[in-house]
Amino acid sequence: MSQREPQHDASVPADEAIARHREELKKRFPLPAPSRTPKPRSLTTLSVVVAMLGFICALVWFDPSYKSEQFASAIGKPQVIRLTDGSLITLDAASRVKVSWHLRSRRVELQSGQALFSVSPALYRPFLTTAGATRIKVVGTRYNVSRQQGSVRVTVEQGRVEVRGGESSVQLVAGEQVLVRNGQLGTRQQVDAAAVAAWTKGRLVFDRTPLRDVLEVIQRYQRTAIVMHDRSLAELPVSGTFESARLDGMLALLPKILPVELSADGNGTLHLKRRAAKK
Structure with missing residues (x-):
């Protein structure tokens, strides 16, 4: 007898027949491994990093302010201010300053009056002082700035500072002073820096100081108004040392x-x- 071929049950669907032998088929005919393609987000990540670096560089370049403070002293009452970096600002009576903290610098604007600055060194964060159009740059030093009407007087007691007025600048060392009038830098002069800062100890020292400037100083220490009726008196020189607490005598x-x-x-x-x- 001849062998007969096995008969398939026609009533069983083909899908069911394949399903029964699925695992065996996977072993005999494995699928190819999926190819590894770069993830699209890797390029996006690089773009984000570049953008962040650019943003950080821009912040450093423009040196933005992240904090500011205002300080003002009362008439007749000088005030000592200790900044968070250890620097000291001694405000003369009736004087005002604005302090702002930047990424790459420390900045103080003398808005009116007079101040003695004792700056803590910070090589990569200079201390910048402005008074009107006058700009002063230091790293660590002690200097006095007086702002009166259209003039600014800078005196160095310790260290070195750079003073800029208009397009000109000058380097001052201890015992030197410069006057910036209406934004124009004057001539560097030798002075007694300790005498200039004597107001911090209650003494006002004038050395051929114009009367108009003397009266402005007096007004910081008393509320009584003083009116000068003749402008020709403004340049009269005044010399002497006086106690700031006894200006009536002066x-x-x-x-x-x-x-x-x-x-x-x-x-x-x-x-x-x-x-x-x-007569």
Whole structure:
């Protein structure tokens, strides 16, 4: 007898027949391994890193401020301010400063009056001071800045500073001073820096100081208004050392050392006039 071929049950669907032998088919005919293609996000990650680096570089270049503070002293009351970096600012009476902290610098704007700065060194974070159009740059030193009307006077007690007025600049060392008037840098001069800063110890030292500047200093220490009626008196020189707590005596002395008359009205305002010539 001849062998007969095995018969398949026609009633069983082909899908079911394949399903029964699925595992065996996987072994006999394995699928190819999937190819590894770069993930699209790797390029995105690189772009983000580059963008972040650019942002950080821009921050460093523009040196933005992240914190600012305002300080003001009362009439007749100097004030000592200790900054977070250890620097000290001694504000003269009736003076104002704005302190701002930047990524690459420390900055102080002397808005009015006078201040003595004792700066803690920070090589990569210079201490920048502005007073009107005058700009002062230091790393660590001690210097005095006085702002009066259209002039700024910078005096160095310790260390070295760079003072810029307009397009010019000058390097000052201990015992030197420069006057910047209306934004124009003057000539560097030798001075007694300790005498300039004597106001921090209650003494006001004037050395041929114009009367208008003397009166402005006096106004920091008393509320009584002083009116100068003759502008020609403004440049009269005043010299001497006076106690800031006893300025009434100084005012009484003015008619004795200058050709002026001092009188008070009913409101207490003091009036300064040129002394009439004797006939």
